[in-house]
Amino acid sequence: MRLLMATPTGWRREGNLPAELTSFVGRTRLLATLKRHLSETRLVTVTGIGGVGKSRTVLRLAHQVRAQYPDGVWFADLGRLQDAGMVNQTIASALGIADQSSRAESESLAEWVGERDMLLIIDTCEHLVTGCAGLVHELLEAAPNLKVLATSRQSLHLPYEHVIPVPPLQVPGDDPAENLFTNESVQLFAARARASVPDFTLDEDNIGTVADLCRRLDGIPLAIELAAVRLRALSVEQILGLLADRFSLLAGASRTALPRHQTLRAAIGWSHELCEPAERLLWARLSVFAGDFELDAARFVCSDGRLSAERITNLIGELVEKSILLIKNNDAGLRYKLIDTLAEYGEEWLDKLGQTEQMRQRHLDYYLSLARRGEDAWSGPRQIYWFVRMRQEHDNVRIALEYALRTPGKQPLALTLLSSLWFMWVCCGFAREGRLYLERALEANPHPSKERCKALWVLAYIRNSQGDSVGGQTAAEKCSSEAVQVGDSRAVILGSKMQGTAAMLQGDMQKASALLGVAIEFNTDNKELNPGLLPAIVELSIVLTAQGEFYEAESLLQDCLQVCRERGELWLSSHAQWALAGTRLATNRPEEALQSVREGLRIKLHFHDTLGTLLALESSARIFVALDRLPLAALLLGALQQNWKSAGLPQLGAPFLSDDHNACVRECVRRMGELAYKSAFEEGARFDLEEASALALGELDALEDGS
Ligand SMILES: Nc1ncnc2c1ncn2[C@@H]1O[C@H](COP(=O)(O)OP(=O)(O)OP(=O)(O)O)[C@@H](O)[C@H]1O
Ligand SMILES: [Mg+2]
Numbered sequence: 001m002r003l004l005m006a007t008p009t010g011w012r013r014e015g016n017l018p019a020e021l022t023s024f025v026g027r028t029r030l031l032a033t034l035k036r037h038l039s040e041t042r043l044v045t046v047t048g049i050g051g052v053g054k055s056r057t058v059l060r061l062a063h064q065v066r067a068q069y070p071d072g073v074w075f076a077d078l079g080r081l082q083d084a085g086m087v088n089q090t091i092a093s094a095l096g097i098a099d100q101s102s103r104a105e106s107e108s109l110a111e112w113v114g115e116r117d118m119l120l121i122i123d124t125c126e127h128l129v130t131g132c133a134g135l136v137h138e139l140l141e142a143a144p145n146l147k148v149l150a151t152s153r154q155s156l157h158l159p160y161e162h163v164i165p166v167p168p169l170q171v172p173g174d175d176p177a178e179n180l181f182t183n184e185s186v187q188l189f190a191a192r193a194r195a196s197v198p199d200f201t202l203d204e205d206n207i208g209t210v211a212d213l214c215r216r217l218d219g220i221p222l223a224i225e226l227a228a229v230r231l232r233a234l235s236v237e238q239i240l241g242l243l244a245d246r247f248s249l250l251a252g253a254s255r256t257a258l259p260r261h262q263t264l265r266a267a268i269g270w271s272h273e274l275c276e277p278a279e280r281l282l283w284a285r286l287s288v289f290a291g292d293f294e295l296d297a298a299r300f301v302c303s304d305g306r307l308s309a310e311r312i313t314n315l316i317g318e319l320v321e322k323s324i325l326l327i328k329n330n331d332a333g334l335r336y337k338l339i340d341t342l343a344e345y346g347e348e349w350l351d352k353l354g355q356t357e358q359m360r361q362r363h364l365d366y367y368l369s370l371a372r373r374g375e376d377a378w379s380g381p382r383q384i385y386w387f388v389r390m391r392q393e394h395d396n397v398r399i400a401l402e403y404a405l406r407t408p409g410k411q412p413l414a415l416t417l418l419s420s421l422w423f424m425w426v427c428c429g430f431a432r433e434g435r436l437y438l439e440r441a442l443e444a445n446p447h448p449s450k451e452r453c454k455a456l457w458v459l460a461y462i463r464n465s466q467g468d469s470v471g472g473q474t475a476a477e478k479c480s481s482e483a484v485q486v487g488d489s490r491a492v493i494l495g496s497k498m499q500g501t502a503a504m505l506q507g508d509m510q511k512a513s514a515l516l517g518v519a520i521e522f523n524t525d526n527k528e529l530n531p532g533l534l535p536a537i538v539e540l541s542i543v544l545t546a547q548g549e550f551y552e553a554e555s556l557l558q559d560c561l562q563v564c565r566e567r568g569e570l571w572l573s574s575h576a577q578w579a580l581a582g583t584r585l586a587t588n589r590p591e592e593a594l595q596s597v598r599e600g601l602r603i604k605l606h607f608h609d610t611l612g613t614l615l616a617l618e619s620s621a622r623i624f625v626a627l628d629r630l631p632l633a634a635l636l637l638g639a640l641q642q643n644w645k646s647a648g649l650p651q652l653g654a655p656f657l658s659d660d661h662n663a664c665v666r667e668c669v670r671r672m673g674e675l676a677y678k679s680a681f682e683e684g685a686r687f688d689l690e691e692a693s694a695l696a697l698g699e700l701d702a703l704e705d706g707s
Contacts, residue, residue, distance in 0.1 A: 015072030015118070016094065017062055021326065023191050024060050026169060026184030027053070034061050037162045038119075038147060042140050045125075045150045048166035050341040051222030051264045054151040055123050057166055061149070062121055071116035071145075079124040079340050080290035080395060083402050084131040089433050091122065091135070093394065096429075096608070108432075109135075110142035111645055117145040124340065125152035133158055168219035172211035180207050185214035188221055192228035192323075200231060209236045216243055216263075222341060223267035229323040230274065246270050268345050275322065280349070281307060282315045283324055283338070287346030288359045291395035292328050292337040297370075301362045335392070360403045364413060367393070367400040371420035378423040379529040381568030387607055390424045397421065401437055411444040412451055419454040422531070426458075426465050427571050429608045435462045448482040453491035456482065460498035461531055465611060467652030469505035476502060493522045497536050505654045509543045516540040534560055534572045538579050545583045546656055553583045574603035574612060581619045590626035597623060598697055605693055610647050613689055614640065618657065620696035622664045630672045631680050632695065637665055638684025639692035 034057070037044045046054045062073045076094035078087065092109050113120075120139070125132040133156040136148050150156060155163045169184040180186060181202060189210055193200040202210060213236060217223040230239050247266055272280060285302040286293070298316060299309040307315075316336060319325040324342055328335045338346060350356050370393065374386045390397070397417075404414035418438050425434025438459045445452055456479035464472035480495030500515030516536045523532035537560045544553035557580045564573035577600030584593035597619045604612040617640055624633035640661075644650040651657035669677045687695065694700050 015074045025188040041162045043148045043161045045155050045163050052166050053221045054166050069119045071118035073119045075121045077123045084128050087131040113143035113146050119147045122150045125150050171215045171219040185219040189224050189228050192225050193231050196229045197231045213240045218263045220264050226271040284346045284350040287343045288363045290399040292335040300366045364400045375420045379569045414441045415451040415455045419458045422458040431462045448485050450488050453483045453488050457494040464501045467649045469502040473502035507655045513543045538576050541579050550587050570603050574600040590623050593623050634677050634680035635684035638681035639687040642685045
């Protein structure tokens, strides 16, 4: 089965560069300088005032040098992040890192980068300079082939950093011999003018005014873009006249030029004034979103008696026309984004209106309800949709969580939001982030409550999924005992389910079987498939297989797969397929085992489920040994060794998995001979997860032929 959806970022050597949405103008010399510095040093920081083109220039550069980095060029945007404690996490998730590790974040980030020959771009560091500098330093020390390119309004203050200031674009008059028509600022104005008024042309009649306007705007790209969109309603002369009035007002009677950052503010302020009052209000309100957002979210969060949801739909269109909002069109539909500097302006405006609290609360409400909807729908036919959706909403979820966590009286909502999102943390590859937040939220809400009980079983679920069975057990036990105190029977059951999982991971099969059995019994009404019922069934089947009860194990799994098919649940079915492969292999049916493991693996790839994929690859290696395809097995063992490193403890630190793994290695060495094994193993160690999976799926034919 092939599911149609975009591969999530990460796992791919080529990186995650965003596309350039508009044409790029000039900057030839700056780009050449940046390239030179980047080849001479490992950290280049691009500085400059807001709107001058730092991000855009760096993005251009990144596209140009992409081919020079075999392990890709990666882009992490810290623009809307407020919590310095989440810098590592944000970068890790931009890299698409296997996020399940329970180790310190910077350690696993550095390990992930390791020997990779790659460029990491950290966009917008100025508000988190200390945190960024610390992390960058650690990474550069640990990863010899890494280069970092940062953008920031101020430098990172690292001794080996090369700081390259981005000046505004050339303006007419900088070079008296220059042809006005080819001047950079003029070109940018003309390009954006044509985008808003298609028949706009530069000619001898208007070039003088356009040149004056660009000079007025100091060659600041954002200011030029904001002015150019006004051509729909105003002539170039009118724009120049209005701006000139405004600037001279601001600069006082002396008519001296404004400092550049004030030029930009004035240009933004002017744009702002030309907006209708309702557009201004919406602009301010939209500043509560982090990154991009969808129309529905804007309609919910920003509407009230003064601004109806219907009105918002139209106003968004107007703000796009005025270049205040960018459109991002991707597989999942249209999304919108406020340009950074404009979002800051909106934020200040919102503050002045005294509506910040109200909007943050609405934003939190929206993501609370989205999380609940996702939770309810997760084990159903739209699982992939929810997976894609939550990945897209990640930045907004994060900012809503941060708000709830730092606002007195709202901390219980942080618990609720975090717990509803268990499927995002456990199933969508964000275990580490979920864990970090949950631990903080539990600390902020120390008194036993139903909300806390749920957070505790979610924490146990995450920790177990990371292979941290001791941590899983602690949280699960706490859940069970607090659940008794507050009289929450559902949490009592889930607490013991999670204790059962921890016991299984620790190899205590008897305890596991008893506790998982209880969880299954209490959930047989099929109401709650995950985490109460189906994971418990899969885990119980693993226990039964380990105990030699193969027939029972297989029939449990078949039932589980049947329920998955009926409900359209994919994520768990892939887990069940993996378990089934184990049972089939244990009963000497490697061909059937291969079929199961491959079916599961294909699904796991779509969910970017790193741990699940690694487990499936472990099984594949053992199956290939059983099928006498030893070189393939050795390649996979090499890939596994390498890829476990970034995911957490090898084989989850679970004895029953590592025993199998070690036996597989021994068997391979014995039958292939040390030398042949070693060479295949080393070759495999170069494979990333995607390549290793293709190998296991039989999609790398050349290699298979050699086996
Ligand atoms: N050389 C260029 N050619 C075309 N457009 C440009 C160029 N430089 C900047 N822009 C446009 O100008 C706007 C502002 O640029 P950008 O966002 O890169 O500024 P910035 O310096 O990163 O600002 P901030 O400090 O707010 O992050 C963007 O819309 C960008 O696409
Ligand atoms: Mg920027």
